[in-house]
Amino acid sequence: MSEVLKHLVRLLLLLIFQITVFNHIGLHGLFNPFIYIFFVLMLPLATPAGLLMLMAFLTGLAVDIFSNTGGMHAFASTLVAFIRPFWIKTTIPRTAYDELQNISFREVEPGQFVTYAALLVFVHNLALYSIESLDFSDIFVILMKAFFSSLLTLLLVVALRYIEIRPRRTP
Amino acid sequence: MRAILRFFARFRLLLFFLLLEGIALVLTVQNNQYHQAVFLNSSNAVSGSFYSEINEFSEYLRLKQVNDSLVAYVETLQAMLPANQSLDTSSFYPLLTDSIVSQRYFYTGAKVINNTVDFRNNYLTLNKGSLNGIKARSAVISSKGIVGIIKDVSPRFSTVISLLNKNARISARLKKSGTAGTVLWPGGNYRYADLIEIPEHVEVKVGDTILTSPYSSIFPDGLFIGTIAEIELPEGGSMYQLRVKLGADFKQLSYVWVVEDRFVAERDSLESKLNYE
Known part of the structure; x- marks a missing residue:
């Protein structure tokens, strides 16, 4: 139960920061950190795929409602949730994965986590900017935006992960 | 049936995924349509002013026809001037007698600022009113034919019962x-x-x-x-x-004359003494 509460609090904080702060950064239109995806990345490894997609969808929808973007974020988040299980199997070794069935990401190696997060963050951003422009003639601009925003988002994701983990490790 | 169920069971995740993405896409597109509507509304404002500019411009283009008809009308009026008549043709133009006080009809030029032809009962609006001496029940004519009868008069405007009206006989x-x-x-x-x-x-x-x-x-x-x-x-x-x-093309009306009969009260009061049975 406390685990569920922790995820809920994380979701709420991420949404608040996303809507009030990160939505308005937009450095040169290139660096737009969509940090709320951290919630989808950090959901327990054993989360059923259907539930995962539904939660990602609702999270994205919440961001959409507050940023007046229709269903863009819902679309990108659901896509991330859809490919997450396959990507976990690829990036996190099978043995570790089997052991980790019922535990959180806390035990995943930092390198593995970065690889895991990097692709999903990039997919998220790519989907977002693609559906935003709905015009692949400016694919270069889409790729540029997706790349730089992913970089910034990934930086924040990794930072957040260590902020979250530290208190548990120190005692 | 079983095969269909098995299909759904097997691909339920994919189908759920597609459903969610479908909803997200619909929401996105609807949002775009909303933006489109906003855009269209503002462009309507743009096109609206554009159309009014066009109207002004086409009215400008029509000035030639309006001028021509006015010149033709002035010609006929000039021909009626007593100075242009030989002395004994006063019967040709009986309305104008030798004194200005006995002039029966007074003409006031006015511009049609509103006009319909599509209804069963059509009306016009003129840009002159009681301040210009327009009175109700006056005749309205154009250079090409009669137009209607003044209905109501305000200080600056007047309405006209068009000939294209059930009440115009x-x-x-x-x-x-x-x-x-x-x-x-x-x-x-x-x-x-x-x-x-x-x-x-x-x-x-x-x-x-x-x-x-x-x-x-x-x-x-x-x-x-x-x-x-x-x-x-x-x-x-x-x-x-x-x-x-x-004679009058009601769709092309722009300048008209309001004809006031100064003797109408006299005629009416005299005729009202007749006792029709």
Whole structure:
């Protein structure tokens, strides 16, 4: 139960920061950190795929409602949730994965986590900017935006992960 | 059936995924349509002002026709000036006598600022009102034919019962024989009206001119109304059913004259003493 509460609090904080702060950064239109995806990345490894997609969808929808973007974020988040299980199997070794069935990401190696997060963050951003422009003639601009925003988002994701983990490790 | 269920069971995740993405896409596109609508609304404001500019421009282009018709009208008026008549033709222009106080009809030019032709009862609005001396029940004419009758007057504007109105019954006469009838508009085409009450013994031809009759207490005598376009004699009837091509093109009206009859009160009070039974 406390685990569920922790995820809920994380979701709420991420949404608040996303809507009030990160939505308005937009450095040169290139660096737009969509940090709320951290919630989808950090959901327990054993989360059923259907539930995962539904939660990602609702999270994205919440961001959409507050940023007046229709269903863009819902679309990108659901896509991330859809490919997450396959990507976990690829990036996190099978043995570790089997052991980790019922535990959180806390035990995943930092390198593995970065690889895991990097692709999903990039997919998220790519989907977002693609559906935003709905015009692949400016694919270069889409790729540029997706790349730089992913970089910034990934930086924040990794930072957040260590902020979250530290208190548990120190005692 | 089983196969379908098994299919759904097997691909339920994929189907769920597609469903969610479908919803997200619909939301996105709807949001775009919303933006599109906002965009269209603002462009309507742009196109609206654009159209009004176009209107102004086309009115400008029409100035030539308006000028031509005005010049033609001035020519006919000039021909009527007493100075242009030989001395003994005062009967040709009986309305203007030697004194300005006895002038019967006063003309005031006005611009049509609103006009319809599509309803059963059409009205016009003129840009002159009581401050310009316009009075209710005055006649409204254009250089091409009669237009209507002033209905209401405000200080700066006046409304006109168009000839294209159920309530407009104009006393008219055939120019050739002088036979009087009534012009009224049956609705439909705004270029045509009906002339009724012309008895069958009168000789009528297509193209004959219809003028206002002296019986009218509103219109001066002899103003052009139109020409006969169709002649019909109903089976067993004793009156013609005449179709009149109106002189005035009601869709192109821009300048008109309001004709005030200074003697109308005198005529009315005299006629009111008659006791029709």
